[in-house]
Amino acid sequence: MSEPNVTALTPLAFLDRAAKTFPGKTAIVLGGRRATYSEFAAEAAALARGLARLGVGEQDRVAYLAPNVPELLVAHFGVPLSKGVLVALNTRLASAEIAYILAHCDAKILVVHESLLDSIRPIAGELRLSTVVVIGAGDIAGVDAVEYRKILDHNAHEPIDWTVRDELATISINYTSGTTGRPKGVMYTHRGAYLNAMGELIHSRHTSGSVYLWTLPMFHCNGWCTPWAITAIGGTHICLEAIDSEKIWTLFRTEGGSHFNAAPTVLVMLVNSPSAAALPQAVTVTTAGAPPSPTIIEQARVLGFEIIHVYGLTETYGPYSVCETQSDWAELPATEQARLAARQGVGMIHTDGVRVVDKYMTDVPADGSTIGEIVMRGNGVMKGYLNDPAATEKAFEGGWFHSGDLGVMHPDGYVELRDRSKDIVISGGENISSVEVEQVLVSHPAVLEAAVIGVPSEKWGERPKAFVVTKPNAQVTPDELRSHAATRMAKFKVPDVIDVIDALPKTSTGKIQKFQLRDREWSGHHTRIQG
Known part of the structure; x- marks a missing residue:
């Protein structure tokens, strides 16, 4: 840039400043290193x-x-x-x-x-x-x-331009x-x-005293820009080579871990760990990757975790929106607070905000029920796809990035994700949100995790099917789960088939890989035996 009072923005400047401001402070920890x-x-x-x-x-x-x-x-x-x-x-x-x-x-x-x-x-x-x-x-x-x-x-005589x-x-x-x-x-x-990175610092409430546990892979959206963010504020990085709930709880206690980022499935693992117990220090967890259920939010809060719920994609540097907590929510029952906190919220401070639009790029009514596509733009969105101008142009059709996620806009301006467009179950012309069904199933005390997909149906085109993982030593039948769900949602949304399985297929960041379940169920359109 040619203007004398304008400096090009780069996170490289964060490490230069931190080294000058906190030269002797511990920056990185891995075991004894x-x-x-x-x-x-x-x-x-x-x-x-x-x-x-x-x-x-x-x-x-x-x-x-x-x-x-x-x-x-x-x-x-x-x-x-x-x-x-x-x-x-x-x-x-x-x-x-x-x-x-x-x-x-x-x-x-x-x-x-x-x-x-x-x-x-x-x-x-x-x-x-x-x-x-x-x-x-x-x-x-x-x-x-x-x-x-x-x-x-290590030729220190050769200067580095930051x-x-x-x-x-x-x-x-x-x-x-x-x-x-x-x-x-x-x-x-x-x-x-x-x-x-600056947005992460603000919304995840970091300070120079932050001790950040690297539960989120750094390869995933560059760790949601957190390598740059924690360095900017002079916090401490606690490296972790693999997810291990017992080791994470140990690091909370031995290193004074104050913050971590994780998908809801990692939260489920931590909350249900034998080592789970309230800590003397406050711990802030920023969660995304899938909509967290109100149930897991409540359970994490009981342990003293402060939940920051964000939403985004690889194309948005990781988190793009945040469910900002409103002061009057504190007066509501805990279950209602958790329900509100499970929404994807509003654009983070560095973004151009978030919209929910129809196929004509017109904003849908803010009624909490009309479904549209979530679109975003601005500094929080990628430059484009490498060597793929056609895909880039399609992604930014209408001047906004198309997420492929379906959601609703609530009257208070908060977005709520209902599904990926490919995960919506269309049964007899009715749209069924797999997220909604999953959250109802997880509210059962015996259920640890759930995934819902659409499976072939001769009569309805497709019907929801659930895959459920139970908590250790817990037992529940498909009929009990269907009865539980029927008291909390319309009957047509209740899965006809519920399989109780040992584990769900997941990515390295803890996202459930529904495509694996879907590919198996749609192969040959075979008839399933109901549980």
Whole structure:
């Protein structure tokens, strides 16, 4: 930018400031490993120099396949400091999926953690990379790999520029799940990452005293921009390589964990853990990924968790809206408070707000019942899809990003998600919200989790079917669950079939993979035996 009093926005500035303001403060923890903010910044700078030595230049892609380890946190600064673009890969991807993404984004360098080398070995011969870097020990047959520590260039005499010329340049690429086709590369900008990180700080109520537990994968929407946010405020990152409810409860107690982000399924796991008990410190959990049921919100609050409910997509840097709590809600019964808190709310402070529209892009009535598509725009929305102008144009038809999510607008201006467009069950011409049915089933004291999908029906086209996981040592029959649901919703919404199963298929971030259930049920349109 040419104006003398305008500086291009970039989250890189957050680490530069934190290292100068909190040089000796603990910034990163993983088990016995600890690093101060001064050390954090020094490693990010050393990584940037090292990547530049390996040939990384303006907008070159640097891919990372790693769990929530300090090296991936450092990469959120070190890669863009080298002028490159960070591509953090989902650690649960199959080898073929990894190969596709590396080719699609034209990655120059792949950094892989030693625990994930088996994901790379089957595709080693296909890789078209200049360098493969391994965090830890291990090798890949047929590939010349270098150990991570050896690429770091600690030449402190070579200055690092913590600014950028173009705030709209791509800082990272995050790939969608690809459940309805090839995954798409969602481009984030320096400006968007900066502003979304600031939004996270405000809405999740972080301070320099925040001790953030990394329960959310950093590869997922760049951890909802939290690597940048916690660093901006000078908080402490507690890295966690895998979700383990007992370990999380231990870290709450030993490290003084004050904040974490998680899908509702992770909340369910924590609330039902044998170690679950109220903590001496306040704990704020920001939850998204699926609409949390009022039941789990109530249970979490009993343990002293403060729930911040947000909503968003990969295309919106993670969270885009937040269910802001109103002061007069405190006068309502706990169940009513939880019901209101389960809504997706209003646009976060850095956004252009959220709308619910019909197919003509006209806002639906704010009556809490008329269903439309949720659309968004502004600083909280992606730059576009990498190498896919047609998909980008379609996504922004009418000037707003089309989420593909269906919802209603309430009279108070709060949005409530009713379903993904593909998850709505259309039975005999009636729309049935799978979310509504799931929340009713989870309100039964024996139910831990539930997923509802539409299954083939000769008479109605499709009917809702439920898959239920019960709490440990709890027993309940399908008939009991149907009777429970029938007292809380219209009869036509009650599932004809309820399967009690051991576990639901989930992504690495805890989202239930309904497409797996749906694919199985629609294969051959076979007749099911009712429970």
